[in-house]
Amino acid sequence: MNFLEERILKDGIIKEGNVxxxxxxxxxxxxxxxxxxxxxxxxxxxxxxxxxxxxTIEASxxxxxxxxxxxxxxxxxxxxxxxxxxxxxxxxxxEVESFTHKCKNNVIVAKKFLNPEDKVLIIxxxxxxxxxxxxxxxxxxxxxxxxxxxGIVIEKGFQSGGRIIRNxxxxxxxLAIIEKMNAADxxxxxREQ
Numbered sequence: 001m002n003f004l005e006e007r008i009l010k011d012g013i014i015k016e017g018n019v020x021x022x023x024x025x026x027x028x029x030x031x032x033x034x035x036x037x038x039x040x041x042x043x044x045x046x047x048x049x050x051x052x053x054x055x056t057i058e059a060s061x062x063x064x065x066x067x068x069x070x071x072x073x074x075x076x077x078x079x080x081x082x083x084x085x086x087x088x089x090x091x092x093x094x095e096v097e098s099f100t101h102k103c104k105n106n107v108i109v110a111k112k113f114l115n116p117e118d119k120v121l122i123i124x125x126x127x128x129x130x131x132x133x134x135x136x137x138x139x140x141x142x143x144x145x146x147x148x149x150x151g152i153v154i155e156k157g158f159q160s161g162g163r164i165i166r167n168x169x170x171x172x173x174x175l176a177i178i179e180k181m182n183a184a185d186x187x188x189x190x191r192e193q
Contacts, residue, residue, distance in 0.1 A: 003037055004153065004176045005190050014183045018128075018156065026153065027060035027125050032067065038175060039068035042123065042151040045173040049148045051121045053077060053114070055140060057096075057107055057132055060125040064153060068123055077114060079107035079136060092142045096135035107132075109139050116144035127152040127174060130161025137170070149173065157191050 013021040025031040051072055056065035057079045065076045079094075090111040097104045114120070120140050124132060133150060140147050147170055155162050155174035165172050177191035 002175065002193075003034075007031075007034060008154070008176060008178075009188060012188065014181045014186055014188065016183045018158070018181070020154065020156075020178065020181060020188075022154065026064075030063045035064055035067035036070075038064060038153060039071040041175055042068050042121070042173065043071035046121060046149045046151070046171070049121070049171075050119045051148050053118045053145075054121050054123055055079065055109070055114070055136055056123050057081070057136060061123060064125055065123045068121075068151070072121070074121075077109060079109050079139060081105045081107055092139045094135035094138040094142075097129070097131040107135050107139070109143075111143065114140065114143035114145050118143065118145035119148045120145050121149050121151060122147060123151045125153045127155040127161045127165070127172075128159045130164045133161065133165055137165075137168070151175075154178065 007025060011024050015021060025034055052074050054065045054069050054074055054076045056062055058081055062078050069076045092109045092111050092114065093106050095104055096107050122136050127133060137147055149171040150165060152174040155177045157177040157179050162172060177193065179189045179191045181188045
Protein backbone atom coordinates (compact mmCIF):
# COMPACT_ATOMS: atom_id res chain seq x y z
CA MET A 1 0.00 0.00 0.00
CA ASN A 2 1.39 3.40 -0.95
CA PHE A 3 1.44 6.63 1.07
CA LEU A 4 -1.72 7.97 -0.59
CA GLU A 5 -3.76 4.79 -0.14
CA GLU A 6 -2.83 4.81 3.55
CA ARG A 7 -3.98 8.42 3.87
CA ILE A 8 -7.29 7.70 2.11
CA LEU A 9 -7.95 4.81 4.52
CA LYS A 10 -7.03 6.96 7.51
CA ASP A 11 -8.84 10.22 6.66
CA GLY A 12 -11.14 9.64 3.66
CA ILE A 13 -14.89 9.46 4.18
CA ILE A 14 -17.10 7.43 1.85
CA LYS A 15 -20.58 8.81 1.15
CA GLU A 16 -23.55 7.37 -0.72
CA GLY A 17 -23.44 7.81 -4.50
CA ASN A 18 -19.77 6.78 -4.89
CA VAL A 19 -18.49 9.98 -3.29
CA UNK A 20 -15.12 9.94 -1.54
CA UNK A 21 -14.56 12.96 0.70
CA UNK A 22 -10.89 13.84 1.04
CA UNK A 23 -11.46 17.45 1.96
CA UNK A 24 -9.43 17.20 5.18
CA UNK A 25 -6.17 16.73 3.23
CA UNK A 26 -6.62 17.12 -0.54
CA UNK A 27 -9.28 19.47 -1.85
CA UNK A 28 -10.41 21.86 0.88
CA UNK A 29 -7.78 21.75 3.59
CA UNK A 30 -4.51 20.89 1.85
CA UNK A 31 -1.69 18.85 3.37
CA UNK A 32 1.34 20.42 1.69
CA UNK A 33 3.74 17.70 2.86
CA UNK A 34 1.45 15.15 1.19
CA UNK A 35 1.30 17.34 -1.94
CA UNK A 36 5.09 17.37 -1.98
CA UNK A 37 5.14 13.55 -1.92
CA UNK A 38 2.55 13.56 -4.72
CA UNK A 39 4.71 15.93 -6.79
CA UNK A 40 7.81 13.80 -6.20
CA UNK A 41 5.91 10.68 -7.30
CA UNK A 42 4.62 12.36 -10.48
CA UNK A 43 8.18 13.47 -11.28
CA UNK A 44 9.35 9.86 -10.89
CA UNK A 45 6.54 8.44 -13.02
CA UNK A 46 7.12 10.91 -15.86
CA UNK A 47 10.92 10.78 -15.73
CA UNK A 48 12.44 11.24 -19.17
CA UNK A 49 9.45 13.16 -20.56
CA UNK A 50 10.19 16.64 -21.91
CA UNK A 51 7.55 18.48 -19.90
CA UNK A 52 7.67 22.27 -20.03
CA UNK A 53 4.20 23.11 -18.70
CA UNK A 54 1.61 21.68 -16.33
CA UNK A 55 -2.10 22.16 -17.03
CA THR A 56 -4.90 21.68 -14.51
CA ILE A 57 -8.45 22.87 -13.93
CA GLU A 58 -9.76 25.10 -11.18
CA ALA A 59 -10.10 24.77 -8.31
CA SER A 60 -8.97 21.53 -6.64
CA UNK A 61 -6.19 20.77 -9.11
CA UNK A 62 -4.35 24.07 -8.66
CA UNK A 63 -2.62 23.40 -5.33
CA UNK A 64 -1.52 19.91 -6.40
CA UNK A 65 -0.25 21.18 -9.77
CA UNK A 66 1.70 24.03 -8.16
CA UNK A 67 3.54 21.78 -5.73
CA UNK A 68 4.19 19.21 -8.48
CA UNK A 69 5.52 21.98 -10.73
CA UNK A 70 8.29 22.65 -8.22
CA UNK A 71 9.63 19.16 -8.96
CA UNK A 72 9.47 19.76 -12.73
CA UNK A 73 10.62 23.42 -12.58
CA UNK A 74 7.89 24.47 -15.01
CA UNK A 75 4.95 26.91 -14.90
CA UNK A 76 1.35 25.91 -14.21
CA UNK A 77 -1.60 26.97 -16.34
CA UNK A 78 -5.10 26.37 -15.05
CA UNK A 79 -8.30 26.23 -17.02
CA UNK A 80 -10.89 28.65 -15.66
CA UNK A 81 -14.51 27.61 -15.28
CA UNK A 82 -15.92 31.05 -15.99
CA UNK A 83 -15.19 34.02 -18.21
CA UNK A 84 -13.93 37.11 -16.38
CA UNK A 85 -13.10 40.65 -17.42
CA UNK A 86 -9.42 39.86 -16.86
CA UNK A 87 -9.37 37.30 -19.67
CA UNK A 88 -8.34 38.90 -22.93
CA UNK A 89 -7.25 37.82 -26.37
CA UNK A 90 -8.00 34.50 -28.03
CA UNK A 91 -9.32 31.72 -25.84
CA UNK A 92 -9.18 27.95 -26.00
CA UNK A 93 -12.52 26.58 -24.80
CA UNK A 94 -13.91 23.10 -24.08
CA GLU A 95 -17.16 21.97 -22.50
CA VAL A 96 -16.84 19.61 -19.56
CA GLU A 97 -19.33 17.90 -17.29
CA SER A 98 -18.53 17.69 -13.58
CA PHE A 99 -19.25 14.39 -11.79
CA THR A 100 -19.11 16.14 -8.41
CA HIS A 101 -21.20 19.20 -9.24
CA LYS A 102 -23.54 17.52 -11.78
CA CYS A 103 -23.32 20.40 -14.24
CA LYS A 104 -21.62 21.39 -17.49
CA ASN A 105 -19.08 24.19 -17.69
CA ASN A 106 -17.01 25.74 -20.41
CA VAL A 107 -13.38 25.67 -19.33
CA ILE A 108 -11.18 28.40 -20.71
CA VAL A 109 -7.44 28.90 -21.21
CA ALA A 110 -5.98 32.02 -22.79
CA LYS A 111 -4.33 30.94 -26.04
CA LYS A 112 -1.18 32.94 -25.18
CA PHE A 113 -0.36 30.43 -22.39
CA LEU A 114 -0.35 27.29 -24.56
CA ASN A 115 1.49 27.10 -27.86
CA PRO A 116 2.58 24.40 -30.34
CA GLU A 117 6.02 24.05 -28.69
CA ASP A 118 4.53 23.11 -25.33
CA LYS A 119 4.86 19.60 -23.95
CA VAL A 120 2.15 19.41 -21.33
CA LEU A 121 1.58 17.29 -18.25
CA ILE A 122 -2.07 17.40 -17.18
CA ILE A 123 -2.66 17.03 -13.44
CA UNK A 124 -5.93 16.74 -11.54
CA UNK A 125 -7.15 15.51 -8.17
CA UNK A 126 -9.84 13.02 -9.28
CA UNK A 127 -10.69 10.94 -12.32
CA UNK A 128 -14.24 9.56 -12.48
CA UNK A 129 -15.89 9.67 -15.90
CA UNK A 130 -13.03 11.49 -17.63
CA UNK A 131 -15.02 14.48 -18.88
CA UNK A 132 -12.72 17.11 -17.36
CA UNK A 133 -9.63 15.32 -18.71
CA UNK A 134 -11.10 15.05 -22.18
CA UNK A 135 -11.77 18.80 -22.09
CA UNK A 136 -8.20 19.55 -21.03
CA UNK A 137 -6.83 17.22 -23.73
CA UNK A 138 -9.00 19.04 -26.28
CA UNK A 139 -7.61 22.40 -25.14
CA UNK A 140 -3.99 21.20 -25.41
CA UNK A 141 -4.60 19.76 -28.87
CA UNK A 142 -6.43 22.92 -30.00
CA UNK A 143 -3.29 24.86 -29.10
CA UNK A 144 -1.21 22.51 -31.24
CA UNK A 145 0.68 21.41 -28.12
CA UNK A 146 1.27 17.80 -27.08
CA UNK A 147 0.01 15.91 -24.04
CA UNK A 148 3.08 14.16 -22.62
CA UNK A 149 1.20 12.53 -19.78
CA UNK A 150 -1.64 12.75 -17.30
CA GLY A 151 -1.20 12.57 -13.54
CA ILE A 152 -4.21 11.84 -11.35
CA VAL A 153 -4.16 11.71 -7.57
CA ILE A 154 -7.23 9.47 -7.09
CA GLU A 155 -8.93 7.46 -9.84
CA LYS A 156 -12.28 5.78 -9.38
CA GLY A 157 -11.42 2.59 -11.24
CA PHE A 158 -15.02 1.40 -11.18
CA GLN A 159 -16.02 4.32 -13.42
CA SER A 160 -15.17 4.61 -17.10
CA GLY A 161 -12.78 7.59 -17.19
CA GLY A 162 -9.49 5.75 -16.75
CA ARG A 163 -10.33 3.17 -19.40
CA ILE A 164 -11.44 5.86 -21.87
CA ILE A 165 -8.28 7.95 -21.41
CA ARG A 166 -5.94 4.94 -21.58
CA ASN A 167 -7.72 3.74 -24.74
CA UNK A 168 -6.91 7.12 -26.31
CA UNK A 169 -3.23 6.17 -25.93
CA UNK A 170 -2.13 8.60 -23.21
CA UNK A 171 0.24 7.73 -20.39
CA UNK A 172 -2.13 8.00 -17.44
CA UNK A 173 -0.60 7.65 -13.99
CA UNK A 174 -3.02 7.48 -11.07
CA LEU A 175 -1.43 7.38 -7.63
CA ALA A 176 -4.39 5.56 -6.05
CA ILE A 177 -7.01 3.61 -8.01
CA ILE A 178 -10.13 2.66 -6.11
CA GLU A 179 -11.80 -0.53 -7.36
CA LYS A 180 -14.74 -0.31 -4.99
CA MET A 181 -15.89 1.50 -1.90
CA ASN A 182 -18.78 0.93 0.45
CA ALA A 183 -20.50 3.79 2.27
CA ALA A 184 -22.25 1.37 4.67
CA ASP A 185 -19.05 0.02 6.24
CA UNK A 186 -16.51 2.62 5.07
CA UNK A 187 -14.40 0.04 3.23
CA UNK A 188 -12.18 0.84 0.25
CA UNK A 189 -10.52 -1.66 -2.10
CA UNK A 190 -7.57 -0.43 -4.16
CA ARG A 191 -6.38 -1.79 -7.49
CA GLU A 192 -2.99 -3.47 -7.37
CA GLN A 193 -0.54 -1.37 -9.38
